[in-house]
Amino acid sequence: MQDLKISLITVSFNAESTISYCIESILRQKYPNLEYIIIDGGSTDGTVRVIEKYKHHLSLFISEPDKGIYDAMNKGITLATGDVVGLLNADDFFADDTVLNAIADAFKKNDIDALYGDLNYINKAGRVIRKWRAGEFTSKSFNLGWMPPHPTLYCKRSLFEKLGLYSLNYGTAADYELMLRYLYINKLKSYYIKKVMINMKTGGKSNKNLNNRVKGLFFDLKAMRTNGILLPVLTLIIKPLRKIMQYF
Template sequence: MFNVKISLVTITYNAAATIQRCITSVVNQSYTNVEYIVIDGNSGDGTQQIIHQYKSHIHFFKSEPDLGIYDAMNKGISFCTGDVIGMLNADDYLDNEHVLSEIASSFMQHDTDLLYADLDYVNPKGKVLRKWRSGHYQHHKFNWGWMPPHPTFYVKRKLFEQFGLYNFNYGTAADYELMLRFMYLHQAKVFYLNKVIVKMASGGVSNQNFKNRVRAWKNDFRAMKDNRIKRPIIGICLKPLRKIAQFV
């Protein structure tokens, strides 16, 4: 793949406190063959005004009510024309100005359909709280509760066309289910970029309270079962335990 075009999608909803940091991390990239798409859920807190300040760097912008984050992601994907597609949420930002260059080089140099990398969880001041170091991919790892960080997940556009988009039926596990579907079920070719490429805001909908956590476990279990994980009970038990290493 020569001079790969990267489509990067940012979804937003009332993210005035963080969206500028997210956008500037894209604007400042050294790699230039980038298509930047922003999908907003009809924010009313000033998010749209901040986005408008960077309109010359944004190739497509749409703001309207949606059915949630995965609906917004699917909308963004539908407007992508790049060879490779990645997601960057409004609360998150790229680690440095060479991230997209590293990603493009990886796709050009390696025979891969997708890649993932590492990320740091940070607080609002940028202090690192957790370090998610994924390690090299082995197919059987998904059976033992392993998963890559979704914000580092970059995929050839053709995979979405072949295997489908994010499935709302899995709730907060829709991103996990999609990675299972692409990597485990359909065995797409995988490359691990052994670098931190994203700073991710700590927290998340699935972790806000015990009720949400139980719902997330159920969604994870269905995602595992539907994508033919051999031991979903073991996987669902080990998946949260793997997070312990992120604090070490």
């Protein structure tokens, strides 16, 4: 994997205020063998106009209606041609300009199928308000409410062909279900990069209101039961409690 090709996919919808910051963080990366794909869901604000300014830096850009964020991710993954695939949402950005180099080095030096790292939550003022430090994965981790930060997950592209894409049957927990399926059920060889890879702006869809949070818990429980978590109700209680330490 000397010339490891990384496919990076950004999905967007009405992200005019954040998309340029996301793209600029990618353009600052020092890694040369990058395929950058943007899948837009048919934005009705100025998102497409902003993206068009960067079109000469893009490998592929599509703007058309879709069935939501995970459908857009699936579309991008299906079109990707890299050895490794990662996702960077339109309101997220790389923590520094060495992230893709660190990812490539980890895949080159280790016999792994996937990797993940750490993430910071950033408020509107640009201040870090929450630190998600993933830690090492073990066979018991998911049963104890653990999960890695999804925006830091990078997988070999062949895994999506073998194990499937994001299921649209799990709502906002589609990323959690995929990680359960990949790491817990299929026991993929993973690697933890002890490094802040991503800065994520607060205000995600699953946490916008109480109704969304309740739906999110329902979908989490469904994903746990589907993928054989030993005590799903207990794990559902533990999972949000683990987040408390991220504020300190």
